[in-house]
Amino acid sequence: MLKLLTSPAAIAAALTAGFLVACGEGGPLTHSLITRYALGHPLAVATVALFFAGAAAVAMRAVGHRSERSAVAALAECRFEYDADALTWAGDSKLAAPARVRGLLLDPPPADRAEARLTTLHETAADRLHDSYGLVRTITWAVPILGFLGTVVGITLAIAGIDPDGLGESLGEVTGGLAVAFDTTALALALSLVLVFSTHAVQGAELSNLERLRDAAFRTLLPLCPAVEDDPIRAAASDVADQMRRRAGDLAEVHAAAWRGSLEEMRTAWSETLSESRAVFAEGVRAETSAVVEAAERRQQAAANEFLSAVRAASESMTGAVSRWSDGIERAADAEIDRADRLGQLAESMERLAERAEAQAMIAGRIDAGLASVHEAGQFEEAVHSLTAAAHLLTVRLGSVQTQQGAASAPAPLRRAA
Incomplete structure (x- = not known):
């Protein structure tokens, strides 16, 4: 009986009756606007009664929220030593905080599953809170519908009151029907706005x-859950996992040591190979350079000897042909000038040859420095290409020297002919 008397419908009926009495003649709420909008039509009265039902439901939620908030604050301040103390504190209360305590500790799960149990209880409570506002949402939807229904009824009354034969006499009925249409709509929209905002405020609170209850439950109730019992299978699995981790670590260290040894041996072998190759290459370059210099000296000596032989032959020819010099003095003078020019060219060729020998020595030094840098950088392949290019340069220069020496030795037969 008490539950029926405290239901939103009973409270709405009582509020509606009190409102009608207060708006009656001589009442405290007697006013022309209230009479026009709230009492002008039965649909307006129904809209007011529906609004009072929704307001009563929201007010009851707000009153209950105060008790819930106090219970959550009390739970957040509690520090229970045993789960029996928490259950005693919860008792048989229907509030959310005591219900949360009973839901967790009546059948306490192990500590590793208590958090999941609390999360499930919180989600269930959130769903239940959302469902509890179903009546309020329905009333909030129905109030504007009643207003639009009043609009339709008012327009219908206005159309039905039109008298084509007496428009002037029926004008009052037409305006009265339109007034019902617009007044009920305005009243319904205003009351629905009040319901929407009040519902949003209470539901948000x-x-x-x-959310505060969830945090308080995690902080206060989780320590009361029993610890996980020792499980021999789980312990054995943990031991096996530890041994596997240690074995994997040992194998990783062994493989790392093996790789380090292999890399060190490879680096040592490469260093020795580079050193040997550098020494062999340098020796080959020095030998080839020495051979080139000796060959050039031999060619120079041969050219000098040939030149001396040509000079001697020319002198002998000149001694035997004194009688003919008077006739060929002009030719002899021209030949002597040409000979002097060629001797100057030969001297210049010998100077250039000396310069090239110095350049070859410098190139040999650069090759030694390049080999040293190759040994330091470990770039053997690039060193081979550089040495190949140096050898090619020496070959080209020796070819040019041979060409010039051949050109310098060409006048000897001419002298012999002379």
Whole structure:
């Protein structure tokens, strides 16, 4: 009986009756606007009664929220030593905080599953809170519908009151029907706005209190859950996993040591190979350079000897042909000038040859320096290409020297002919 008397419908009926009495003649709420909008039509009265039902439901939620908030604050301040103390504190209360305590500790799960149990209880409470506002949401939807229904009824009354034969006499009925249409719509929209904002405020406060309850439950109730019992299978699995981890670590260290040894041996072998190759290459370059210089000296000596032989032959020819010099003095003078020019060219060729010998010595030094840098950088392949290019340069220069020496030795037969 008490539950029926405290239901939103009973409270709405009482509020509606009190409102009608207060708006009656001589009442405290007697006013022309209230009479026009709230009492002008039965649909307006129905809209007011529906609004009072929704307001009563929201007010009851707000009153209940105060008790819920106090219970959550009390739970957050509690520090229970045993789960029996928490259950005693919860008792048989229907509030959310005591229900959360009973839901966890009546059948306490192990500590590793208590967090999941609390999360499930929180989600269930959130769903239940959302469902509890079903009546309020329905009333909030129905109030504007009643207003639009009043609009339709008012327009219908206005159309039905039109008298084509007496428009002037029926004008009052037409305007009265339109007044019903617009007044009921305005009243319904205004009351629905009040319901929407009040519902949003109360529901938001309850959701916030539910979040605080979740935090308080995690902080206060989780330590009361029993620890996980020793499980021999789990312990054996843990031992096996530890041994596998240690074995994997040992194998990783062994493989790392093997790789380090292999890399060190490879580096040592490469260093020795580079050193040997550098020594062999340098010796080959020095030998080839020495051979080139000796060959050039031999060619120079041969050219000098040939030149001396040509000079001697020319002198002998000149001694035997004194009688003919008077006739060929002009030719002899021209030949002597040509001979002097060629001797100057030969001297210049010998100077250039000396310069090239010095350049070859410098190139040999650069090759030694390049080999040293190759040994330091470990770039053997690039060193081979550089040495190949140096050898090619020496070959080209020796070819040019041979060409010039051949050109310098060409006048000897001419002298012999002379």
